[in-house]
Amino acid sequence: MTQDIRGLFVVAQTPFTDAGAVDLESVDSLCDFYFRHGAAGLTVLGVAGEAAKLSMEESIDVVRRYVQRAAGKPVIAGVSNSSVAQLATLADKVMRAGAYGVMIAPPPGLRTEEDVLNYYATVFERIGDVPTVLQDFPFSTGVWMSVPTIARLVEQHPQIRAIKEEDIPSAAKITRLRAALSRHVSILTGNNGVFLMQELGRGIEGPMAGFSYPEMLSGVHRLYSAGKVQEAHDLFNLYLPLLNYENQSQWGVAVRKEGLRRRGAIRSAAMRAPGPKLTAADLQDIDLLVQRLEQSLAEAGA
């Protein structure tokens, strides 16, 4: 991470076979799909990547495969773990496997913000100089970090090169973070991208999110960066109905994987157990949303 993390970093899915095994061949096709649709980099083994359901060997296999296929493009690996020892081992292994950096969220169970500061001090002492994305996702972790606490973490730990900000409301927090940080770090945003337009307005470097149509996320970022704000909004809004439908926590991941399967990016939409399964009625909802999306795209292109 010698320069800013900038542009679309896709939160990559982990493909499984219908039987629940990691599908490494689909990693290849999915990786190609992401970069073909405008990704600047990938973030693998995130919450939406079902990281908690992988063994350490599987985790490393997935990272290695993504790194190989990415052929030099940056792949950030989530290494959050309730054990610092496990986290450090995983961080070491993914960096050896060629990862560009790691992403670390505070583990559930941390309580006060003093605990948060102590936790990251311990972590960074253990992992050393590994480029790190600090993930602020309190609705998933249950750990709340205020702007002053994040600012102190950034000040104390030069390893932090970027923040993935997905507190709500994200836009207001980004503005406050920019004012409070003692040095520049990239800020990218998640929440499945649903607040991307406002976040771009606050000066983020890009989205770090998953979507079955990543070309929207990259396209919106490109337009916005080129000063074409209204065009960026127009593009975003075309996809918003489907994006919104995917924004339903782990169930939304099932929708996204189905979308990726339909587009040929992966062979199976299966999530590993325990995980949701789509019904026939759910698939019809997707049919309708995709049909309308394609029609809108056709009209917009005309």
Add this chain to the structure above:
Amino acid sequence: MTQDIRGLFVVAQTPFTDAGAVDLESVDSLCDFYFRHGAAGLTVLGVAGEAAKLSMEESIDVVRRYVQRAAGKPVIAGVSNSSVAQLATLADKVMRAGAYGVMIAPPPGLRTEEDVLNYYATVFERIGDVPTVLQDFPFSTGVWMSVPTIARLVEQHPQIRAIKEEDIPSAAKITRLRAALSRHVSILTGNNGVFLMQELGRGIEGPMAGFSYPEMLSGVHRLYSAGKVQEAHDLFNLYLPLLNYENQSQWGVAVRKEGLRRRGAIRSAAMRAPGPKLTAADLQDIDLLVQRLEQSLAEAGA
């Protein structure tokens, strides 16, 4: 509730003055606003109505004022409370004040679903034959009710005339509820309306949500009920960017109140403390979204 609850039941805001007092005059103007924009009824004292910040006297004053102004149209009053005694007192008072029925969510702290069944048994024994909306909003209450548990509640308690379903994914749960319920009850949906299109597809009776442009919610319901599915989607999508922006928990309520203030429905956008405050940058986000909405409406109308 001699007939189904059907159509848009707006989750009504509680207007406050800038100093934090309940603003009963704004109740009048807001009530008019809601019905002028297509409401079939109102649901007051919900989570978005800041019910937990009102004293019992204030609660009753607000219900009474809404009921008077609604002039015969149905006003449902949220009476959820951690004390059954308090709940029963409030239910009695709002029914005497003319409410059409009450809405009851399980209180935070209930644990097993057996506890849920026992809780509602106690409640209905106390309040007697009061028409009730059962609210299933686990992300707010922390209490999870499975489909079989809800079905048993409906079976055991004839007072339950409607369900407000806002679990996620809502659509799948609605389909399962319809199959499991032993008698017909209306199902209305919340989550700020963001999944309304899919919920309508599963046969709900209408939205029970708040939005600064309630004419969208009523309009979508009307179109959908008339079989104009694509037109309903088109209308929904015009407003979705703003609807999505309002869908940010309590902070989103501040956005909604600002929208209502701008449209002249209330005099102050203030929320009672502790509550969020919008910044200048936030207001600019609203400016842009509203500007784009108005342009879209103009284009669509042309």
Add this chain to the structure above:
Amino acid sequence: MTQDIRGLFVVAQTPFTDAGAVDLESVDSLCDFYFRHGAAGLTVLGVAGEAAKLSMEESIDVVRRYVQRAAGKPVIAGVSNSSVAQLATLADKVMRAGAYGVMIAPPPGLRTEEDVLNYYATVFERIGDVPTVLQDFPFSTGVWMSVPTIARLVEQHPQIRAIKEEDIPSAAKITRLRAALSRHVSILTGNNGVFLMQELGRGIEGPMAGFSYPEMLSGVHRLYSAGKVQEAHDLFNLYLPLLNYENQSQWGVAVRKEGLRRRGAIRSAAMRAPGPKLTAADLQDIDLLVQRLEQSLAEAGA
């Protein structure tokens, strides 16, 4: 609160009739009971006092009755509320009713410690110069306050005259608080008193807890203050089996009320719904524990 809060402040129960009404006559007998058994003061309307199940009128009635009966001895009133407006109203009314001060825990839903600081700033601006006990009870509120945050609250708000500390482990936090606080405030402890011996070792001013045998809590404090550490432990240990049995969250409150009823302090052991009910087997457990306690006391006295 012109001087330190010191000694046993009993967390007082709210007595109800079997039908669930507030039993003000039992307030009198219970108040007498507490002071007869060594209380230096009372804390009413706490979590164990079922405060959340009372209306504001009932709350004020209970405080007024306790104050009248206490005849000049200090009565602190819990006024924690999800609404600052409600909190301020209640604080004003209980102070007018003669309360010695109020106790305020952060409301569930506060997230970052910055939110905590802002919350108390708002509260103290509203309530003015009211002597206040800051309650740190994260397992009940879900709000975590680190030592630096508590220290800053104490520094910024002269109203804070005491801290009720019931984080776990309490002893270690007390030691750190003493080192971090910029001025002396009393520290009293809760958790039903089960860690009282270690907390006394860290220099607290006394217990703020409930127990069906408050004479143990006051006796232990008196012995410890007189330098009779081993005797204090001896006394504590005699009662520990029963104390431990009462230390079971809201269910333990039912045990405590049963104990108070048996000792003639209140007329009914009823808790207001939703609340636990003891079974015959539970009552037999109490029988055995009390029988053994009385025997131990007889032997110790011999």
Add this chain to the structure above:
Amino acid sequence: MTQDIRGLFVVAQTPFTDAGAVDLESVDSLCDFYFRHGAAGLTVLGVAGEAAKLSMEESIDVVRRYVQRAAGKPVIAGVSNSSVAQLATLADKVMRAGAYGVMIAPPPGLRTEEDVLNYYATVFERIGDVPTVLQDFPFSTGVWMSVPTIARLVEQHPQIRAIKEEDIPSAAKITRLRAALSRHVSILTGNNGVFLMQELGRGIEGPMAGFSYPEMLSGVHRLYSAGKVQEAHDLFNLYLPLLNYENQSQWGVAVRKEGLRRRGAIRSAAMRAPGPKLTAADLQDIDLLVQRLEQSLAEAGA
């Protein structure tokens, strides 16, 4: 598990070196210590065994070492995991390593009890006929299982041979479970043993808990089983002050490990990060409690 699980099953610690590595030699000495002090069996890789901080290889190494050293005595291995695939792999490996059975708690994130039923159906389909302890520990998992749900699990899955019951109040739930279960399964209890006397009174088969003096847990069970109820209480009460002090969640585990270190059972009291560390003042608390315990034992023995 051809017969009932009965007697003391110690929840075994995982020993670490000061540097944080698994200390397999201390597994040997600790295993000997447990059986020398009356254990009928062990439960390894539980919450107090810091299971979440071990890699899968470490987990299997620890189980294998315990099994080898136990020389035929039963060793149950905790295999709870957020991934069914991981759980199944771990269950397979520990059973091959000679474990007597596995213990499975529902993973955090399960919501309704219907989800719980579906989860265990999936798990048992995957792992097949592996003897299983069902762990009901809602304060740790956040998943609440009512008595009817547990009864249905026991009815549907013959693999369930025992229940570890540590809901609160445990005694009341045990009585209800006994009445509701369609077949006999052993019920053992945790919560660090603090409610053991009442649980024995409800007919449990024994404690499944950790304590630095396991001879108390085994001794109490033996006395109680022999009908010596008062003697069992007497023995329990001698140790209760220290037992109570250890009953402080993860921090209490640090106290327990210090006690085991002092007794020569393990070489280091270190917990793996993130974990608590004892201060000098904490160690003095232990000194005093142990000193008093030894004196009481001497007096009782005289």
